[in-house]
Amino acid sequence: MRTRIRSAAAVVVGASALSALALPAVQAAPAGPSAPSAPSAPAGPADDVQGDTQISNVIVNDGKSIVVGSTGKASVTVKLTASDPNGISDAGGILYHGADVNHNDWGVTLPSCGKHLVTAYTCTFALKSTSARHFGVSKNAQAGTWKMWAYAIGADGDYRFRDPAKTFKVLRATKLTANAAPEPVKKGKTITVTGSLTRADWESHKDIGYGSQSVVLQFRKAGTTNYVNVKGIKSTSTGSLKTTVTAATDGYYRFTYAGSATAGAVSATGDSIDVR
Known part of the structure; x- marks a missing residue:
């Protein structure tokens, strides 16, 4: 069995492999003003290979x-x-935010996949939002593109490090409301649709108004299933939304937001309008 591993990429085979990755266990960032320290880089090169792993x-x-x-918590597979x-x-x-795994400001370590003496094995890692382990973020600046550094170690001592093995998005959740009034309303009269767009603040642990965002008002005619675009508007500095339309037929109005580079997409629940 080959056991030679380059000293620059020293990895302990088996259950202790993660000891070479000087990262904290998967956990949420602590609440309060103190920010978590950035995870340490793994031992050796971030992208390296020995043998046929x-x-x-x-x-x-x-x-x-x-x-x-x-x-700041989420369950991830x-x-x-x-x-x-x-x-x-x-x-x-390691799932991390930063230029590369050696230069990151936050990350989470996947649990060990363990030994599987087959030529190919698909590992599944579940990071669940519990008090002991979950995917956690603590700074709004950590929203956006994340990466995954991955490793595999062969039973013969061969290994493969990949950085990035995958890129993906971690986004701040958004919420959207809509209310159409008055109800009922006479045909041809004015309907006012109001609402609000908020975005998760990972630092204050609150949902705050999301201003200056493009939002689309949509309408679904009663008895149908598809919404159609009516008009586009922008949220105010506090995330408030307000626009008017002319009453024509029964149906449902809602706002929808397509998301951004750091915030998720969302659609409000449709609010019914009774046109008489």
Whole structure:
């Protein structure tokens, strides 16, 4: 069995592999003014390979953006396939925000995949929002593009480090409301649609108004299933929304927001209007 591992990328095979990754356990950032310290970089190069160990089919959150509410917590599932002709001793990785795994401001460590003496094994890592372990963020500046550093270790001592093995989005959750009035209303009269757009603040753990954002008013005619665009408006500095339309037929009005580079998309629940 080959056991030689370059000293620059020293990794302990088996259950202790994560000891080479000087990162805190997966946990939320603490509440309060003190920010968490950035995770330490893994030992050795961030992108390196020895032998024929491979990493493939990396999937974070089923390929969808991770949308995180004001608590800063979210449940995330990560999958990767580790392969080696002699079997897998261990595999795992780090989800992080930063230029690369050696230059990050926050990250979470995946639990160990463990030993699987088959030529290819798909590891599934579940980061659940519990008091002990969850995907956590603490600064609004951490919204946007995240990356995953991944490793796989063969049973023969071969290994593969990949950075990034995957890029994905971590977004601040948004909420949207809509209210159409008056109700009922006479045909041809004015309907006023109001609402508000808020965005999760990971630092204050509150939802705050999201200003100067483009929002679309949509209408769904009663008895149909599809909404159509009516007009676009922008939220005020406090996230408030207000516009008017002419009453024509029964149906439902709602606002919808397409999201941004740091905030998730959202649609309000449709509010019914009775036109007489």
